[in-house]
Amino acid sequence: SEKSLKEVVGDKFLMGVALNVRQSSGADTSAVKIVKQHFNSIVAENCMKCEEIQPKEGVFHFEDADRFVQFGIDNGMTVIGHCLVWHSQLPDWFCVDEKGQNVSPEKLKQRMKTHIQTVVGRYKGKVKGWDVVNEAIVEDGSYRKSKFYEILGEEFIPLAFQYAHEADPDAELYYNDYGMDVQGRREGVVKLVRSLKEKGLRIDAVGMQGHMGMDYPDIQKFEESMLAFASAGVKVMITEWDMSALPTALRSANISDTVAFKKTLNPYPQELPDSVSQAWNKRMQQFFQLFEKHADIVTRVTAWGVTDSDSWKNDFPIRGRRDYPLLFDRNYQPKEFIQKMMDEQSDT
Numbered sequence: 232s233e234k235s236l237k238e239v240v241g242d243k244f245l246m247g248v249a250l251n252v253r254q255s256s257g258a259d260t261s262a263v264k265i266v267k268q269h270f271n272s273i274v275a276e277n278c279m280k281c282e283e284i285q286p287k288e289g290v291f292h293f294e295d296a297d298r299f300v301q302f303g304i305d306n307g308m309t310v311i312g313h314c315l316v317w318h319s320q321l322p323d324w325f326c327v328d329e330k331g332q333n334v335s336p337e338k339l340k341q342r343m344k345t346h347i348q349t350v351v352g353r354y355k356g357k358v359k360g361w362d363v364v365n366e367a368i369v370e371d372g373s374y375r376k377s378k379f380y381e382i383l384g385e386e387f388i389p390l391a392f393q394y395a396h397e398a399d400p401d402a403e404l405y406y407n408d409y410g411m412d413v414q415g416r417r418e419g420v421v422k423l424v425r426s427l428k429e430k431g432l433r434i435d436a437v438g439m440q441g442h443m444g445m446d447y448p449d450i451q452k453f454e455e456s457m458l459a460f461a462s463a464g465v466k467v468m469i470t471e472w473d474m475s476a477l478p479t480a481l482r483s484a485n486i487s488d489t490v491a492f493k494k495t496l497n498p499y500p501q502e503l504p505d506s507v508s509q510a511w512n513k514r515m516q517q518f519f520q521l522f523e524k525h526a527d528i529v530t531r532v533t534a535w536g537v538t539d540s541d542s543w544k545n546d547f548p549i550r551g552r553r554d555y556p557l558l559f560d561r562n563y564q565p566k567e568f569i570q571k572m573m574d575e576q577s578d579t
């Protein structure tokens with residue numbers, strides 16, 4: 232039978248993948264074949280974000296999210312919802328009134344409650360767990376000064392978790408963020424988890440987004456954070472795993488200077504030099520082994536996209552840039568470290 236990553240992983244943790252609309256609608260048949268064969272959990276890359284679901288107050292657009300959830304049900308997948316409260320991709324109307332002034336705390340609470348309970352309630356019993364709040368803590372451990380924070384202070388986070396729980400008491404609830412290896416953020420998130428628990432609110436796990444590069448994060452610090460979250464009494468999930476394979480020459484390039492970048496035009500060759508590809512596979516394998524080592528606290532590892540051509544990392548700073556960050560390549564083939572795991576397993 233065809234080799235399968237999810238079979239290699241077995242019951243260590245869920246093997247997840249983020250789907251875009253072309254995939255969850257079934258249009259991208261090659262990617263869908265990979266998803267069915269190798270993964271047992273899916274998360275919506277974009278179609279469940281606030282700007283997509285409620286672009287105008289009271290105007291809900293559920294078509295793409297419904298198809299995403301149905302894809303999961305039809306294929307026996309664990310379905311994950313992303314994300315209920317996020318400062319980014321938030322429609323302009325959410326936190327301001329018609330004059331563009333910040334709405335009152337009462338008004339914002341009511342809007343959060345309506346959004347969260349309409350979305351979570353619709354998928355009650357179908358979505359296993361939700362990224363309730365995304366990216367609310369910054370590197371030094373303090374709260375991101377988002378509109379949510381400006382208007383409601385720290386309260387917006389427990390409120391979001393409370394509203395989600397009321398709408399689906401059986402759903403798992405998560406806090407999700409990036410750069411979770413950074414000590415300041417790690418401590419801030421631990422503090423947040425403890426405060427939610429002290430309030431008697433449900434929080435099942437912390438999502439470590441896992442957006443990586445060839446020289447970050449420090450695997451030791453990443454592991455320390457995994458253990459710190461577990462000791463705060465929650466499970467750990469790697470929610471958005473990918474690793475840029477920046478050719479070394481470009482690693483130092485100031486990629487924010489798109490003029491210089493444009494001079495290099497498409498800085499990513501059609502194929503990576505072997506040396507870079509081997510280094511990339513080695514580092515990815517190291518992290519996968521770290522997740523397996525801590526399978527007692529890791530409940531899910533999710534890749535942020537199916538193949539290299541689907542990755543958001545191709546988008547910045549200029550569209551069309553090629554990167555090689557995911558578990559399957561542009562020819563829908565498994566990367567070396569994945570193939571090796573499957574070969575080893577079938578040899579046993």
Ligand code: G3I
Binds near residue numbers: 280320
């Ligand atoms: O759907 C529109 C399309 O109609 C329009 O023609 C096109 C061109 O403007 O834009 C399309 O929307 C884009 C959307 O992706 C779907 O492709 C948005 O512009 C673009 O900003 C959006 O980017 C997503 C980004 O989040 C912002 O929502 C990326 O795909 C997605 O990978 C990325 O994922 C985030 C996680 O949600 C949270 N953690 C960080 C991660 C990376 O930024």
